[in-house]
Amino acid sequence: MINAHRIGQNSIMExxxxxxxxxxxxxxxxxxxPSEPELPDTTxxxxxxxxxxxxxxxxxxxxxxxxxxxxxxxxxxxRMAEMIRLGFQISQDPQTYASEFVGNDLTCGxxxxxxxxxxxxxxxxxxxxxxxxxxxxxxxxVSLEDRIAGCFKRSMNGTVPPYDHPVMLALDxxxxxxxxxxxxxxxPSWLGQNExxxxxxIPIEALDVDRGEDLYNLHCAPCHGLDGQGINLxxxxxxxxxxxxxxxxxxxxxxxxxxxxxVKYAMPLTAPGTLTDEEAQLISAYVNSHERPAYPDKESDFxxxxxxxxxxxxxxxxxxxxxxxxxxxxx
Ligand code: HEC
Ligand code: HEC
Numbered sequence: 447m448i449n450a451h452r453i454g455q456n457s458i459m460e461x462x463x464x465x466x467x468x469x470x471x472x473x474x475x476x477x478x479x480p481s482e483p484e485l486p487d488t489t490x491x492x493x494x495x496x497x498x499x500x501x502x503x504x505x506x507x508x509x510x511x512x513x514x515x516x517x518x519x520x521x522x523x524x525r526m527a528e529m530i531r532l533g534f535q536i537s538q539d540p541q542t543y544a545s546e547f548v549g550n551d552l553t554c555g556x557x558x559x560x561x562x563x564x565x566x567x568x569x570x571x572x573x574x575x576x577x578x579x580x581x582x583x584x585x586x587x588v589s590l591e592d593r594i595a596g597c598f599k600r601s602m603n604g605t606v607p608p609y610d611h612p613v614m615l616a617l618d619x620x621x622x623x624x625x626x627x628x629x630x631x632x633x634p635s636w637l638g639q640n641e642x643x644x645x646x647x648i649p650i651e652a653l654d655v656d657r658g659e660d661l662y663n664l665h666c667a668p669c670h671g672l673d674g675q676g677i678n679l680x681x682x683x684x685x686x687x688x689x690x691x692x693x694x695x696x697x698x699x700x701x702x703x704x705x706x707x708x709v710k711y712a713m714p715l716t717a718p719g720t721l722t723d724e725e726a727q728l729i730s731a732y733v734n735s736h737e738r739p740a741y742p743d744k745e746s747d748f749x750x751x752x753x754x755x756x757x758x759x760x761x762x763x764x765x766x767x768x769x770x771x772x773x774x775x776x777x
Pocket of ligand 1: 537540552553554555556557558568569570573593594597598601602617621637638640693697698699704
């Protein structure tokens with residue numbers, strides 16, 4: 447059982463790191479909320495975040511990769527290598543490589559930092575091996591393609607590429623390449639780590655948007671702009687945090703606690719991890735007090751009930767947006 451984590455034959459992982467497998471029976475999903483299980487608690491967990499860019503890395507390391515798909519000989523089959531590279535390029539620049547499916551100015555890499563290779567910034571390393579999986583939002587078994595589709599519809603405010611379209615296949619290829627050497631069905635310990643502990647969650651109505659604005663202007667505006675649209679930092683350009691070119695209101699990031707779990711551990715890129723849980727929530731409340739595109743099918747989410755209490759744009763949870771200010775959120 448302990449050896450369930452298998453290192454693949456031509457795995458890059460094998461050459462660069464030794465990933466130590468651990469089976470952690472009881473403790474699952476790390477900081478993930480026990481009230482929101484996304485996986486059955488029988489999934490073994492792979493420990494070792496050494497294979498990722500550390501969560502403390504600052505702005506100058508945004509371009510760094512642990513596994514570089516542009517390097518030589520990433521795959522013995524040149525057609526596969528080409529698709530893996532295309533998937534990586536799509537994730538970094540979907541406006542160029544997948545424009546017909548993208549409806550905003552975000553890239554996958556804006557949120558999944560270092561192209562999904564950074565700890566505590568929604569890493570995608572090893573993710574492919576955890577699918578298919580049950581998810582509460584869908585209340586059914588979802589595939590990796592379904593999950594990518596979800597980010598297109600919501601985070602990218604776009605449309606879903608057909609599952610046999612080169613865009614979907616290439617992303618599939620890149621994500622599967624990032625999972626080479628991981629055993630099917632094993633869950634790396636670094637997944638699900640962008641969650642605030644349940645006990646530090648502040649009720650949405652108690653979050654003071656004005657305080658959030660002050661904290662945002664202090665900690666975030668230097669890179670994201672007072673208008674939230676992102677300043678070109680040369681090394682990287684953050685995506686819009688609100689407004690018509692940002693994620694839509696059905697995205698995970700449109701939930702205040704979920705966004706706070708990201709902001710707390712991945713931002714600010716000057717000193718990641720230095721905000722308190724409260725500050726991360728106040729700032730996330732301010733970010734999600736603004737208008738953003740509407741996801742048309744929110745009512746169909748969570749068909750099994752138990753809608754998340756931080757989904758501030760969901761009229762089935764909050765008939766009136768609890769944080770938006772009289773002016774409809776300042777652009
Ligand atoms: C606005 C930020 C944002 C953008 C942009 C974004 N995602 Fe995500 N993505 C998320 C969040 C938040 C999650 C949920 C993590 C969780 O459930 O805890 C997620 C989850 C995922 C997962 C599942 C990860 C897991 O741990 O199970 C995959 C795969 C994924 N995204 C792929 C993509 C791809 C491909 C793109 C670009 C087409 C993309 N994402 C764009 C925020 C984003
Ligand atoms: C030193 C500059 C810097 C600071 C300060 C900073 N960020 Fe970022 N942030 C970035 C960069 C750069 C990206 C995109 C990284 C990439 O594409 O590789 C990013 C991405 C994000 C994302 C992903 C979605 C998007 O729109 O790009 C969110 C959310 C975010 N930052 C929130 C915050 C918040 C909230 C703060 C303040 C607590 C903050 N950031 C402070 C540079 C910064």
